[in-house]
Amino acid sequence: MASLNRRWVQIIAAIGSNGYWPGFRDGAIYQGNLKKVCVPGLNCYSCPGALGSCPIGSLQAVIGSINYTVSFYIIGFLTLTGSIMGRLVCGWLCPFGLIQELFYKIPTPKMRLKGLAANLKYLKYVILAVFVLILPALWVNSAGMGAPAFCKYICPAGTLEGGIPWVLFNASLRSAAGFLFVWKMVLLVLTVTFSILIFRPFCRVICPLGAVYALFAPVSLYRYQIDEHRCTRCGTCVKTCKMDVVAFEKPNDPECIRCGDCIKSCPHGALRSEFFILNNSAPTTDD
């Protein structure tokens, strides 16, 4: 995987997730059968170009529906994707991850989430529990339907991919933009600003989909391995990692998005990626 050009895979995945060009041309949303299936990354299904459904939006839609408080379909999809790829999805397939990385390329002094700030990574699990699972199920209207709380109050991907295009395309929707739209625009501007300074701040602190895939880090089939005979603990991989993972100690850290930078940077060839673990001749660690 590391030998593939990650940027091109990200671009292809972003175009593949949003490849309904008539949506941008005519201001019409795609209504075909592909929308029955989720894309693996965070991608608003209200984007004019969206060909598939957002797993986090879909999860809230089912949980907030009148009939169900849990979604076997989406939990099954997330389990399938997570147990095969884990956060490889974040690093390679998520359109909103790509957007943040492109903003990070703007040349400015950069910041790292270290020390106490590193604990902000736990916030995404709280957001997953409260805004994706609990509020849509319990905070319901008189008809028994819950709102998609994460999408409605937090998700900057929805604002960027859905809100802004529709406000530009559609005059009646433009007139509906009020305080909530302004609030979400503020969150989007903050996300973009922090993305210029910090590598993927939304993925690390806020994203509930990243939180779900992080839970699969210990068991996902795609994983990293360290050859303990080759590793000298020189720390080159740690300096290279923009997610601040200590790869030689914990190569399958839940924060690792499997970008492969540590593998490329290792001067001793001690790190590698693989599916399944078969007949290792050298002692390895992968916890």
Place this chain on the structure above:
Amino acid sequence: MDNKLRQRISVGLLAGSGLLISLGIFRGEVGIVFSKAINICLECIGLG
């Protein structure tokens, strides 16, 4: 974690995911996802 145990958990999760997806389809959850996704979700984009 022992590699064999990890593989067993992974295979168990894969099998479980297939079961969950099938159960979700059987319960009609796909229809809810589809109807939400083919309409502009005003709440999702800050307009509702």
